[in-house]
Amino acid sequence: MPRILELELGKTAYVIVKELFRLQSGESLLITVDSKDGWKAALEVAKAAEAIGGKVMVAWHSSASGYGKTGDSKHPTPLKAAISDTDAWLELNKEWLLYSTPWETAMKKGSRIRYLFMGGLGVEQLHRCVGKINWPAQEAFQNKLAEMTRNTNTMRLYTEAGTDVTFDNIPSRSITNELRADVPGPHFLTGQIGWAPREETIKGTIVFDGAFSGGGIADIGILTDPIILSVKRGRIVNIEGKREAEIIKSWIARLDDDRMYNLVHVCYGYNPGARLSGICTEDERVWGCTGWGIGYQGIMFDGNFGDAASHADGICLNTTVYMDGKMIIEKGVPTHPELKYLADECRRGFKNG
Numbered sequence: 345m346p347r348i349l350e351l352e353l354g355k356t357a358y359v360i361v362k363e364l365f366r367l368q369s370g371e372s373l374l375i376t377v378d379s380k381d382g383w384k385a386a387l388e389v390a391k392a393a394e395a396i397g398g399k400v401m402v403a404w405h406s407s408a409s410g411y412g413k414t415g416d417s418k419h420p421t422p423l424k425a426a427i428s429d430t431d432a433w434l435e436l437n438k439e440w441l442l443y444s445t446p447w448e449t450a451m452k453k454g455s456r457i458r459y460l461f462m463g464g465l466g467v468e469q470l471h472r473c474v475g476k477i478n479w480p481a482q483e484a485f486q487n488k489l490a491e492m493t494r495n496t497n498t499m500r501l502y503t504e505a506g507t508d509v510t511f512d513n514i515p516s517r518s519i520t521n522e523l524r525a526d527v528p529g530p531h532f533l534t535g536q537i538g539w540a541p542r543e544e545t546i547k548g549t550i551v552f553d554g555a556f557s558g559g560g561i562a563d564i565g566i567l568t569d570p571i572i573l574s575v576k577r578g579r580i581v582n583i584e585g586k587r588e589a590e591i592i593k594s595w596i597a598r599l600d601d602d603r604m605y606n607l608v609h610v611c612y613g614y615n616p617g618a619r620l621s622g623i624c625t626e627d628e629r630v631w632g633c634t635g636w637g638i639g640y641q642g643i644m645f646d647g648n649f650g651d652a653a654s655h656a657d658g659i660c661l662n663t664t665v666y667m668d669g670k671m672i673i674e675k676g677v678p679t680h681p682e683l684k685y686l687a688d689e690c691r692r693g694f695k696n697g
Contacts, residue, residue: 347384353467356475357388361396363479364534365432365458366526369397374430376423378407380438385470389434401426411559412443412640414599414654419446432458432525436465439559442530443640443655451530451643460525461532464623472617473533473626478690482534482616483523485686489612490521490537492683496667499541501610501634504675505570507660509548511541511578511610517646520611530644535615535629538637540647543578546607550575550636551660556588557624558656562595564588565622571658573636578649580605580638592656601639603652608641610634613659616691620661627659631691632676634663 361367373393377386386402393400405423408415424446427433433450440463441447450457465473493499493513500510520538525531552571556564571589574582583593596604615629628635640655641647665673672680678687 347467349467349471352471352475353385353388354392356470357385357392359474360389360434360460361392361398364460364474364524364526364531365434366524367393367396367398367432370399371431372399372401373432373434374426375400375402375434375436376427376441377402377404377436378438379405380407381436381464384467385465386434386436401430403427407437408439408444409560410562410654411440411656412447412654413445414559415439415441416445419444424449428457430457433460435459435461435463438464443642448643456528458525458528459530461530461625463625465533465625466623469621469623469626472619473535473615473629474617476617477534477615481686481690481692485614485683485690486521486523486534486537488683488686489614489678490519492667492672492680493537493539494519498668500666501660502664502666503551503553503660503662505553505660506549506551506572507634507663509546509550509575511547512545513539514542518644520644530642533615533625533629535618536611536613538609538611538645540609540641540645540649541578543607543648546578547576549573550607550658552636552658554620554630554633554659554661555622555624555627556592556656556658557627558592558595558654560595562592562656564591566620566627573658575607578607580607599653601653603649604639604654606641606649606652607636607638608647608649608652608655609637609645611637612665614687614690620659624657628657630659630661632662632673634660634665636660
């Protein structure tokens with residue numbers, strides 16, 4: 345019997361295979377999905393890849409107990425072998441393989457693998473955040489915002505919830521402008537632009553008022569109360585708040601890894617289909633938010649912090665952004681004339697329903 349959004353999911357799967365991966369006939373596609381997540385999306389993407397001549401494998405496997413290296417001991421040996429020998433890899437896992445030891449092996453320098461992370465997304469989320477996107481408008485907007493960020497030396501991020509943090513950029517570092525996964529390396533759901541600032545310059549207060557995700561017991565989702573971080577020289581020196589803040593403090597302490605206090609990346613969220621849902625992959629892309637990653641620093645950021653026991657992300661909603669002293673975005677809404685026009689086009693092209 346047909347299910348809700350059955351036809352729309354078919355279109356979304358086709359977009360993932362043809363528009364994002366640009367998979368060619370004869371190329372291999374591995375789709376990983378753990379036992380905590382849905383099978384339907386994996387099946388539909390597999391069908392789309394098969395239809396264009398891809399060599400497809402879906403790896404449904406036991407779930408780990410957390411993100412990244414905290415789950416290393418639970419990863420099946422055949423899975424580790426598969427993810428290191430494929431042309432394209434789509435991760436749909438609830439408990440991320442991202443930042444795990446097998447992931448590091450697959451993403452090592454010179455790897456041919458085109459990796460696309462869409463961890464935890466269900467059918468309805470994939471429909472909104474992939475299938476309904478106006479790709480020409482989205483690409484133009486993201487390219488402009490990434491260019492402006494790359495050309496900025498000093499930034500300030502501010503929210504009415506209490507975030508007030510400043511940092512310097514390093515122009516030579518990569519900016520992950522997430523649109524497609526058509527070249528080797530790690531890629532993520534569209535609507536996010538991320539980078540690692542000069543770590544030792546990050547200072548101030550960061551208030552997560554949207555969501556927090558760290559896998560396992562730290563996979564809190566939508567926050568009931570803010571989590572307040574005091575930051576000096578790119579390091580968390582204090583965590584304040586209520587029950588959820590205490591959970592994060594104790595979780596980091598139990599990991600017994602001082603590197604978990606590192607702030608390893610910042611990102612903008614601008615996917616017109618994203619809603620605050622408690623699923624990190626979507627939450628990080630809520631229109632007008634900024635997100636901060638702590639702990640493990642992905643190789644794609646070219647940063648100085650690097651390895652850690654795990655990784656977590658927190659969301660600051662409706663962020664005001666200053667670039668070299670000039671306000672470019674106010675409460676999440678682009679105000680710079682050229683950027684505003686492109687943002688309006690991007691959202692105008694997003695069809696409701």
